[in-house]
Amino acid sequence: MSKTHNVRKSVTLHAAVGVAALSGLTTVRVLHDQGVHLPGCPFRAVLGLDCPGCGSTRAMLRLTHFDLLGAINYNALCVAGVVILAWVWVAGVFRALGKNMRTPLDHRYASRVTLYAVVVFWALRLTPGPVGEFLASLPR
């Protein structure tokens, strides 16, 4: 009895998260198409430099147009993060239904790798040159 309850709770939670994510994407897309200016990054507004999250919203917008390369150009880390999070979401549904599924975040050093990835990405996108420009939050 309690196991079915847990399954139902988990599936409901994942469904809610999925709906929320799709709603967020739809909202961003609709607002943009209406001409509403998308929010900027406070860090960038003050210091003039990209933070690791800069360009995420516009990257997500590009994904609604199925423009993967454009999305990566705005924020590669965000796209990679979203792919991994989607993987975790799918695994969560499978696990709720009884089938285990491994994700990159289960790895014993997943957090450490994430931290390094954020720092390296941040450093790279601030460097001058073609790599820095591609990773920066403005399109080329």
Place this chain on the structure above:
Amino acid sequence: MTTPGAGWYPDPQNASMKRYWDGSAWTEQVQLASSVPPPPPPNGPMMPTNSQMMPRKYLVESILATIFCCLPVGIPGIVFSSKVESLWNAGAYAEAQEASRKARMWSLIALGIGLSIVALQFVTFVIGLSQ
């Protein structure tokens, strides 16, 4: 003539101490005569409290915070999430639990800030619509 077996005996040089006799000679090891043997180490810190399961890392939450709303809040979350991993792998189970609690705190802060920003923008948007 038989010599006494190995053990702690009153130190011939100092009556208030005991010296260890290894069965054939006195050693350098001494202890106070009235000392009580140290209690066995408590089981708590050395045993994982939750049947070998690493405490929750809150990594997903920290990643979301870093990408979407609050870099200054997401990074500490990832740092503590990383600490949960390394402490757990090193066998420091209680400390890993504590790091998990801190990662959770930062996730909640990020969630609060993120929701506040969304609410603020929603309100601004609605006000803009009505003008």
